[in-house]
Amino acid sequence: MSTFSKAARVLGELEARVMDVLWEEHPLSVRTACERLRGDHAYTTIMTTMDRLHKKRLLRRRKDGNAFLYEPAMDRAEYQRRVVEAALTPLLEQGAAPVLAAFVEVAADLDEKHLAQLERLIASHKRRK
Amino acid sequence: MSGALAGFALVFVITTWTMSAFGVLGLATARPWLQRLGPMAERRAAGAVAIVPIVLGVLAVAALLLQSMTGVDHCQVHGHHAHLCVAHGAQWIDRTWVVVTLAGVAATMLARMVIVAASFVRGARSIRVLHRLSRDAGTVRLVESERAFCFVARPGIYVSSRVWSSLSEGERAALVAHEAAHVRQGDLRKRAVLEALLVFAAPLVGDRVRSAWLQASERLCDAHAAAVTGEPETVASAMVSMCRLHTARPAPSFGFTPTADELAGRVHAVLADGPLGERAAIVFARIVVISCIVLAIVGVLAAEPIHHAFETLLG
Numbered sequence: 547m548s549t550f551s552k553a554a555r556v557l558g559e560l561e562a563r564v565m566d567v568l569w570e571e572h573p574l575s576v577r578t579a580c581e582r583l584r585g586d587h588a589y590t591t592i593m594t595t596m597d598r599l600h601k602k603r604l605l606r607r608r609k610d611g612n613a614f615l616y617e618p619a620m621d622r623a624e625y626q627r628r629v630v631e632a633a634l635t636p637l638l639e640q641g642a643a644p645v646l647a648a649f650v651e652v653a654a655d656l657d658e659k660h661l662a663q664l665e666r667l668i669a670s671h672k673r674r675k
Numbered sequence: 676m677s678g679a680l681a682g683f684a685l686v687f688v689i690t691t692w693t694m695s696a697f698g699v700l701g702l703a704t705a706r707p708w709l710q711r712l713g714p715m716a717e718r719r720a721a722g723a724v725a726i727v728p729i730v731l732g733v734l735a736v737a738a739l740l741l742q743s744m745t746g747v748d749h750c751q752v753h754g755h756h757a758h759l760c761v762a763h764g765a766q767w768i769d770r771t772w773v774v775v776t777l778a779g780v781a782a783t784m785l786a787r788m789v790i791v792a793a794s795f796v797r798g799a800r801s802i803r804v805l806h807r808l809s810r811d812a813g814t815v816r817l818v819e820s821e822r823a824f825c826f827v828a829r830p831g832i833y834v835s836s837r838v839w840s841s842l843s844e845g846e847r848a849a850l851v852a853h854e855a856a857h858v859r860q861g862d863l864r865k866r867a868v869l870e871a872l873l874v875f876a877a878p879l880v881g882d883r884v885r886s887a888w889l890q891a892s893e894r895l896c897d898a899h900a901a902a903v904t905g906e907p908e909t910v911a912s913a914m915v916s917m918c919r920l921h922t923a924r925p926a927p928s929f930g931f932t933p934t935a936d937e938l939a940g941r942v943h944a945v946l947a948d949g950p951l952g953e954r955a956a957i958v959f960a961r962i963v964v965i966s967c968i969v970l971a972i973v974g975v976l977a978a979e980p981i982h983h984a985f986e987t988l989l990g
Contacts, residue, residue: 647862649850649917664938
């Protein structure tokens with residue numbers, strides 16, 4: 547499992563808030579991010595959180611003097627798409643299927659010819675009614 | 676005592692695995708007939724193949740224990756084989772083939788248990804995430820995704836935005852009715868029980884039983900969807916549309932992957948509007964229960980010959 551998919555599952559409330567702030571405005575230093583969060587959390591807590599998000603590859607950072615400037619590694623839409631993919635992968639690909647019942651599952655050897663045949667059958671059935 | 680337990684465990688495994696192998700052969704042979712009876716009968720038969728071998732295994736061990744507990748000691752006159760009783764069963768554990776067999780079986784069952792448990796835990800976690808990311812669209816929860824999927828999982832019906840936007844209104848209704856039928860029938864709970872039972876099945880049996888059960892369940896829900904919408908053609912058309920979306924953007928398979936024949940079978944079945952097999956399923960269940968009761972009585976009455984037969988066979 548990639549680092550991202552692990553990260554997507556465990557994004558805590560504070561991590562999500564920090565990401566929201568950085569999606570609105572970036573790049574930000576830890577101190578500025580703290581201010582944007584209206585000082586609800588200690589500086590060190592935010593610093594640790596941003597460092598963790600960086601390790602999860604959700605934030606990029608670069609040195610600016612003595613401090614780091616952080617910015618999102620992807621936009622919000624891309625992040626959500628990846629989280630959805632990360633959640634779907636175990637369900638659709640890694641044998642977690644017992645928790646669900648799918649309408650139609652993937653048919654490996656279905657080709658256009660088969661599908662067209664079935665559609666003709668359905669159409670002829672409709673006409674007979 | 677542990678030696679005797681090894682003997683009893685061996686009897687349980689041999690009975691369960693042999694019976695499940697015979698059961699799956701019977702299921703395969705009777706499948707065309709079961710399909711004519713209806714999906715409910717077919718599903719009941721698949722369920723029976725999962726549960727009856729375990730019941731028979733327990734009955735066989737119970738018959739041995741009964742003989743052992745009632746104090747009937749035939750061990751003195753049958754000195755030519757190892758004994759399946761609490762008092763004289765110690766020699767089983769000294770036999771290498773018994774230890775190897777039991778270790779292999781235990782490892783297989785343990786591995787299956789771990790896999791099943793892990794898939795449930797992982798699946799539940801993914802559903803929680805998906806639920807948070809999905810949005811309520813009335814009867815279903817929409818997931819923004821380019822993949823083509825629609826499934827029911829606690830606590831809702833999850834459909835990809837791609838599927839939802841591609842299907843007609845009638846096809847959407849058919850899809851929801853199909854998934855609602857899964858919920859009404861308690862299929863997720865039943866599937867969990869099935870997975871637990873299949874842990875004890877002989878190798879290769881589980882996949883076949885699961886596949887038969889799943890296919891019958893899908894046909895049953897198709898039939899319910901056709902009854903609710905009053906349009907079997909729309910249910911069939913929804914299936915084909917979903918497959919077309921899959922084909923347009925192939926994705927790796929779910930646990931059970933239907934072939935073209937199976938999809939065609941579902942389409943034909945829903946269009947034919949055949950029987951559900953409700954009555955046949957009830958009759959089938961009664962026959963199975965009565966047979967198990969009769970076998971239990973036979974086990975009590977014929978405990979001695981059964982006991983001796985197992986000793987002769989294994990000892």
